[in-house]
Amino acid sequence: MLPYVLFFIALALIILTANVYIYQDEIHITQNQTEQLKIETLIQMARMQFKEDISNEPKDDTTIVYDFPYGDVAVKYTKLSEQVYHLYFTIQTDNGTIHSIFNRMTFDSE
Secondary structure (H helix, E strand, O other): OHHHHHHHHHHHHHHHHHHHHHHHHHHHHHHHHHHHHHHHHHHHHHHHHHHHHHHHOOOOOOEEEEEEOOEEEEEEEEEOOOOEEEEEEEEEEOOOOEEEEEEEEEOOOO
């Protein structure tokens, strides 16, 4: 009788331990997805703010820094033509994640 009890207890502990590790992995994956969503949101917010700032008042600076609720975005830009800008975003979320991305923005002529 004792070997059967020990076998089932060991099996239960193995299953419990495996489920705890799976749960920890799921938490980590969820945190990474949340950070990715913040980064994408910050990129879109910075693009819209940059578009508004440049169309209202062209600046001589080549870097603009935006402070948003989810983090900060530094936009370095180069004017390629009258309506085309080459943008380099450096995003830092409120949790300290840093991400950089290149982008090109074309303004429609009005």
